[in-house]
Amino acid sequence: MIDGVIFDKDGTLFDFRASWGAWALRLVEVLAKETGLPAAQLGAAIGFDPVAQRFAPDSVVIAGTSAEIAAALAAQVPGSQAKDLEDRMNRMAEGAPMLPAVDLPAVLGDLRNRGLKIGLATNDVEVTAHAHLAAHGISALFDYVAGYDSGHGPKPGPGMCAAFARQLGLAPERVVMVGDSRHDLEAGRAAGMRVVAVLTGIAGAADLAPHADAVLPDIGHLAAWIDGLSA
Structure with a gap:
C-alpha cells in the first residue's frame, strides 16, 4: 500500500531541541556581541529563550524557512x-551539531530494503540538508532531497512533496509524509499523501493528532505502522 516515504529533516530525522538549541544559542550570542542588543531580545524575535535554551511552540525556527528566520532577526x-x-x-x-532521533542508517536502511523510495523535504536550504545527511553517512539512502530553495516552494505548500512523487513515478496516495509540525502534515495532505506525525520536535501529540493519520514517538515506529495498513 505504500511505495515511498518523504521525511521532514529537523525534528523528524534529527531531534529538534538537541540539534538546534546549540545553534540558536550561538547565533543570538554572536549577534548580541556584535550589535550590543540583548541576547534575550534577539532570541525572542525567533521564539528562543537563550537562558532556558528552549524554543517557544510557535518559534519561526521550528517550521519556517531560513529566510523567514533571518527576516525576524534583521527586524x-x-x-x-x-x-x-x-x-x-x-x-x-x-x-550545527545534529543529533539523530533514531539509528538513521538502520531505520532508513530497513525502509529501503522493503523497496520503498525515500525522500527529504525541508524548509532549510538544500545545501545544508545535503551537508547534514552527508555528516551522518546517510546521503545514499535518499532518492530525493529538496529544500525551500529547490524550486518547489516551502512547506506548508505541497510543492516539495508533489515533486517527490512526480519525479519518482509514485502515486501520491501510496506515499507517506512524515514530520513533526503542522506545516509538514499540511504539505503532505495537500499533495494527496498519507501523513504521519512524530514527537521528536517541539509540538505535542494533542497539537498534531487532529492533522495526522497517526502520531508515533519517532520514525523508528514507522515500519510497523506501514505493516499495519495491510494487516
Missing part, C-alpha cells in the same frame, strides 16, 4: 540585510 538589527544574515546563518547551520 531587530538596524541597518542589517536579511539576505546577508541568512547566508551567514546557513553557513553556521551546515556545521
Whole structure:
C-alpha cells in the first residue's frame, strides 16, 4: 500500500531541541556581541529563550524557512540585510551539531530494503540538508532531497512533496509524509499523501493528532505502522 516515504529533516530525522538549541544559542550570542542588543531580545524575535535554551511552540525556527528566520532577526538589527544574515546563518547551520532521533542508517536502511523510495523535504536550504545527511553517512539512502530553495516552494505548500512523487513515478496516495509540525502534515495532505506525525520536535501529540493519520514517538515506529495498513 505504500511505495515511498518523504521525511521532514529537523525534528523528524534529527531531534529538534538537541540539534538546534546549540545553534540558536550561538547565533543570538554572536549577534548580541556584535550589535550590543540583548541576547534575550534577539532570541525572542525567533521564539528562543537563550537562558532556558528552549524554543517557544510557535518559534519561526521550528517550521519556517531560513529566510523567514533571518527576516525576524534583521527586524531587530538596524541597518542589517536579511539576505546577508541568512547566508551567514546557513553557513553556521551546515556545521550545527545534529543529533539523530533514531539509528538513521538502520531505520532508513530497513525502509529501503522493503523497496520503498525515500525522500527529504525541508524548509532549510538544500545545501545544508545535503551537508547534514552527508555528516551522518546517510546521503545514499535518499532518492530525493529538496529544500525551500529547490524550486518547489516551502512547506506548508505541497510543492516539495508533489515533486517527490512526480519525479519518482509514485502515486501520491501510496506515499507517506512524515514530520513533526503542522506545516509538514499540511504539505503532505495537500499533495494527496498519507501523513504521519512524530514527537521528536517541539509540538505535542494533542497539537498534531487532529492533522495526522497517526502520531508515533519517532520514525523508528514507522515500519510497523506501514505493516499495519495491510494487516
